[in-house]
Amino acid sequence: GAQGAAVADLTGRHVVVSAGGTREPLDPVRYLGNRSSGKQGYALAATAAARGARVTLVAGNAELPDPVGVDVVPVGTARQMREAVLKAAADADAVVMAAAVADFRPAVYTTAKIKKVEDQEPEPIVLVRNPDILAELSADRARPGQVVVGFAAETDDVLANGRAKLARKGCDLLVVNEVGEHKTFGSAENEAVILAADGTETPVPYGPKEALADTVWDLVAPRLAENRR
Numbered sequence: 001g002a003q004g005a006a007v008a009d010l011t012g013r014h015v016v017v018s019a020g021g022t023r024e025p026l027d028p029v030r031y032l033g034n035r036s037s038g039k040q041g042y043a044l045a046a047t048a049a050a051r052g053a054r055v056t057l058v059a060g061n062a063e064l065p066d067p068v069g070v071d072v073v074p075v076g077t078a079r080q081m082r083e084a085v086l087k088a089a090a091d092a093d094a095v096v097m098a099a100a101v102a103d104f105r106p107a108v109y110t111t112a113k114i115k116k117v118e119d120q121e122p123e124p125i126v127l128v129r130n131p132d133i134l135a136e137l138s139a140d141r142a143r144p145g146q147v148v149v150g151f152a153a154e155t156d157d158v159l160a161n162g163r164a165k166l167a168r169k170g171c172d173l174l175v176v177n178e179v180g181e182h183k184t185f186g187s188a189e190n191e192a193v194i195l196a197a198d199g200t201e202t203p204v205p206y207g208p209k210e211a212l213a214d215t216v217w218d219l220v221a222p223r224l225a226e227n228r229r
């Protein structure tokens with residue numbers, strides 16, 4: 001909220017934030033990707049650092065400057081993101097999965113560039129599922145009382161889908177925003193509802209991604225385990 005950076009309420013805490021989007025290679029020159037800019041995750045990292053936290057930012061393919069005072073771990077694929085997030089989460093007080101993680105990856109990585117064959121239609125691309133990092137973090141908390149936060153971009157039935165997703169993932173908070181042609185991706189602003197496992201709903205009005213980030217930390221801070229700084 002408005003008090004934001006004035007309150008060092010994350011002092012002595014380690015928080016992990018994932019940002020950006022994963023890319024799943026098909027051959028040496030092609031990948032399956034998504035349109036996540038990384039701005040929301042970078043804003044979460046910067047605001048947490050401003051509130052006194054030690055911050056690890058696991059960044060997938062974001063073309064943004066490293067936030068000051070933040071430990072940035074660059075990753076490419078969902079499986080690399082899983083490795084980096086689980087490693088950093090081992091001693092973390094909170095983990096926020098703001099990244100757009102590819103649900104699927106090509107079943108086969110072709111080490112040589114895929115070429116056209118004259119007069120032939122292309123082979124279909126077979127996909128397999130990637131690990132669900134948020135579900136895994138939520139189910140196997142690295143520390144008791146670790147706070148786990150997810151993000152969900154929905155195009156319709158935003159609240160109903162968000163509630164169901166919160167329950168399915170098992171996280172403590174889920175930041176739900178509506179996406180569409182001109183909403184959210186690449187933009188500096190965001191509008192959301194933050195759903196909590198305890199049933200509370202916190203609407204966040206349309207505004208800068210830093211303001212949404214501060215509201216997330218406003219909700220995380222009182223949920224952090226007491227006996228741990």
Ligand code: CTP
Pocket residue numbers: 078097098099100101102103130131132133134135149150151152153165
């Ligand atoms: N997420 C993750 N690992 C995945 C997919 C998603 O950790 N393999 C995380 C995202 O970082 C986000 C949350 O899960 O915090 C919700 O992502 P979303 O794509 O909305 O959820 P899915 O379960 O993949 O559902 P959907 O079928 O709607 O894409």
Ligand code: CA
Pocket residue numbers: 101102103
């Ligand atoms: Ca997904």
